[in-house]
Amino acid sequence: MSQGGHVVILGAGHAGGTAAALLRQYGHEGPITLVGDEPIAPYQRPPLSKAWLKGEADAGALALKPLEFYAEAGIDFRPGVRANRITRGPKTVALSDGATLTYDQLILATGARAIALPIPGADLQGVLFLRTAADAEALKAAVGPGKRLAVVGGGYIGLEVAASGRALGAEVVVLEREDRILARVACKVLSDFFQGYHQQHGVAFELGCSVTGFEGEGGRITGVRLADGRVIACDAAVVGVGAHPNDELANDCGLETARGVVVDLDARSVSDPNVFAIGDVAHRPMPIYGERMFRMESVPNALEQAKQAASAITGRPRPPGECPWQWSDQYDLKLQIAGYAFDVDEVLVRGDPTSGKFAVFHLAGNQVQSVEAINAPPEFMMGKQLILNRKPVDKAKLADPAVSMKEVVAQG
Structure with missing residues (x-):
């Protein structure tokens, strides 16, 4: 060419x-x-x-x-x-x-x-998003010791913002319309783990709630109104409900x-x-x-x-295909995700979630479709190989942390 x-x-x-x-x-x-x-x-x-x-x-x-x-x-x-x-x-x-x-x-x-919520008060000062450096600068100026931050949406961005808000000394509450955080992107094991970890760090959660408006005074947000009539007081709100x-x-x-x-x-x-x-x-x-x-x-x-x-x-050759992956850092946790949980019929947990180091494998039959690894680089790296190469896996070995992931891949 x-x-x-x-x-x-x-x-x-x-x-x-x-x-x-x-x-x-x-x-x-x-x-x-x-x-x-x-x-x-x-x-x-x-x-x-x-x-x-x-x-x-x-x-x-x-x-x-x-x-x-x-x-x-x-x-x-x-x-x-x-x-x-x-x-x-x-x-x-x-x-x-x-x-x-x-x-x-x-x-x-x-x-x-970022998707904006078409609700009253959405244009108030202090209703924020996080997609750009300007967004991040505005949010940084709005949070700190003594400030109250409401996070609308319990996805990965919302949880990362919550963790950073706590690190800056703000009070943080996460508002999620589903009955668990990460409901659209992760399994219940991961949802429960992250909610517990955030709660240990002082984050509050309101689950199964619907946000109907933002309250304000003098053009600035003072709270988030829920469908049940309650108003969650805040100095700023970050909306993270997708893009x-x-x-x-x-x-x-x-x-x-x-x-x-x-x-x-x-x-x-x-x-x-x-x-x-x-x-x-x-x-x-x-x-x-x-x-x-x-x-x-x-x-x-x-x-x-x-x-x-x-x-x-x-005019170069097409690069080799890769396994899709992404990550999220929250507190001292590194979550690494490989693949997507399509057509999954079994969820297998390797390791102990209470240790803060484990992995969740999503399988279709004996093929790994996706892996969510918390502070577990070998499971993430070897899981990527299993997903990309479409190799069948020995589930008993995969579930046993005493068996190295290299051995799991080699014997797949």
């Missing part, structure tokens, strides 16, 4: 920034334009709910590359600008600053945005979407060979799970798809 075409990347997050760097690393000689709506260079987002909130990192420390890298690499980085319209016929992108770009290949890395892909540009220009831009194994749009979509905005295949396609929100997925797109554009 030609190395001289103009590649335009819309979105300067982890996926977009990595794709720009990889294109140069892989030998692309043509112009590259990286468009991002934030005022700073691409940065790591996972530490926002942890190191940034606790004052242990700033934009410079989290940057994927130093700002000068982009100019030195011949990458035209345009911060603080967003794309307004894609016209696929003439291959143009209209930007918010009035400029128009013409592309040969276009990479959509527009990410996802929606920023796929409006793709929809408007006629690309196929399914809550994300539908792409193939090269991260190429199934509607247009000159358009790619990577990261949180992509609805992608994962062959180890058959014909399923789904959207993943994780740094490893952003990196993998950046490699796929950059390889396809530069």
Whole structure:
């Protein structure tokens, strides 16, 4: 494939920034334009709910590359600008600053945005989200000793915020509409473990509750109203109830979407060979799970798809497939998750949850579909191999911590 075409990347997050760097690393000689709506260079987002909130990192420390890298690499980085319209016929992108770009290949890395609750008081000052560095900065200013923080949503982001809030000395309550935290993303064993651990650190929980509004005075939040009439007093509230892909540009220009831009194994749009979509905005295949396609929100997925797109554009072989994975850090706990629990008929716990070091394996027959590992790197690493290689496993050995994971994999 030609190395001289103009590649335009819309979105300067982890996926977009990595794709720009990889294109140069892989030998692309043509112009590259990286468009991002934030005022700073691409940065790591996972530490926002942890190191940034606790004052242990700033934009410079989290940057994927130093700002000068982009100019030195011949990458035209345009911060603080967003794309307004894609016209696929003439291959143009209209930007918010009035400029128009013409592309040969276009990479959509527009990410996802936090879902806002359509309830009274949602526009009050102190009703916060956590997707960007600006969000993290606003939250950091709102929490501290003597402050009361309400977290709406008991998913991983909400729990990470809760842990950081406690580390900063704030009182924290997690409000979850399901009857357990992590109900949509983890098994009950993990939900019970994390709830207990957070409670040991002073976090309160309200489960099975519905948030109907935010109360305020003078334009600032003072509490969260529940469906049963109670008001949970707070100085700030973080809403963490999921994210929606920023796929409006793709929809408007006629690309196929399914809550994300539908792409193939090269991260190429199934509607247009000159358009790619990577990261949180992509609805992608994962062959180890058959014909399923789904959207993943994780740094490893952003990196993998950046490699796929950059390889396809530069004519390199497609990178080998990976097992999807993600992680969450809370207090002194590291949760590492590999795979997805599709078609599971058995859940197997290896180790003792009360020890703070264990793993939960999700199986379909004798195949591992997913593993959730708490402070258990061998189970995570070997579990990834079992998932990716689709090897059958001896369940008795897998359940026995006295049998090494290497032996489990070798005898699978």
